[in-house]
Amino acid sequence: MGLFSCDYLDDRGSIFGTDYVCNLTMQSVDRYTANSLCLCSKYVDCIHYKRKYSWFFIVNATYKALGKGDSKEIKQFGEWKCEFIVLNHPEFLKEYYNFGPQIVEAIDESDKPLKVYQAIEENYLSKCLELIKEGSDEKAFKIYQAMYTELKKKWL
Numbered sequence: 731m732g733l734f735s736c737d738y739l740d741d742r743g744s745i746f747g748t749d750y751v752c753n754l755t756m757q758s759v760d761r762y763t764a765n766s767l768c769l770c771s772k773y774v775d776c777i778h779y780k781r782k783y784s785w786f787f788i789v790n791a792t793y794k795a796l797g798k799g800d801s802k803e804i805k806q807f808g809e810w811k812c813e814f815i816v817l818n819h820p821e822f823l824k825e826y827y828n829f830g831p832q833i834v835e836a837i838d839e840s841d842k843p844l845k846v847y848q849a850i851e852e853n854y855l856s857k858c859l860e861l862i863k864e865g866s867d868e869k870a871f872k873i874y875q876a877m878y879t880e881l882k883k884k885w886l
Contacts, residue, residue, distance in 0.1 A: 736825035739768040778883065779814065786811060787830035791837065792855060795847040806859060814867040821873060829882055 733871045739759065750759040750768065759768060789807045793799060815823060837846050854877035861870035 736768045737763070739764060747805055752874050770858070787826075788850065789855060791834040792847040792850050796851060803855070803859060806862060807855075810824075810862050810867065815871065818867075819871060819875075821880075824869075826878060829886060830878075833878075833881050833885050837881075850881075 734873075736752075740769050741764075742749045742751060750761070751757070752759050752768075786804075786807050790804060793801050798804070811823075817862040837843050840846060854873055858870040858873050861867070861873065
């Protein structure tokens with residue numbers, strides 16, 4: 731695989747050459763797409779990744795790093811985004827969608843990404859979830875916004 735290859739691309743050798751499969755969509759990938767996109771870019775650039783994980787980039791990366799890639803926490807944050815953030819803070823989402831993937835990429839390329847994600851979960855995300863469960867959506871948003879602002883300053 732290339733230096734910037736997608737983490738979800740799986741090359742499966744066959745008697746006819748190499749067959750590629752996207753482990754995110756579970757579909758085969760033609761050689762042109764694999765060579766021109768998947769083998770020379772990060773997964774955060776992939777349209778399929780952006781569609782599937784467009785709820786919250788930092789939330790998804792954190793829980794994936796903690797081994798909870800399909801967790802109830804991710805679902806709760808996704809529902810909160812759709813029910814609260816989209817309606818009350820759409821301007822935040824516009825900026826977040828521009829910089830969230832870059833923050834995740836910078837953390838992933840750091841020396842100790844797991845330690846960073848553990849701190850994010852402990853210091854911010856767990857508190858946000860508690861407030862969301864209590865119905866304190868605005869307070870949860872303020873914490874999430876503070877986390878985003880701090881991470882953007884530190885990692886970009």
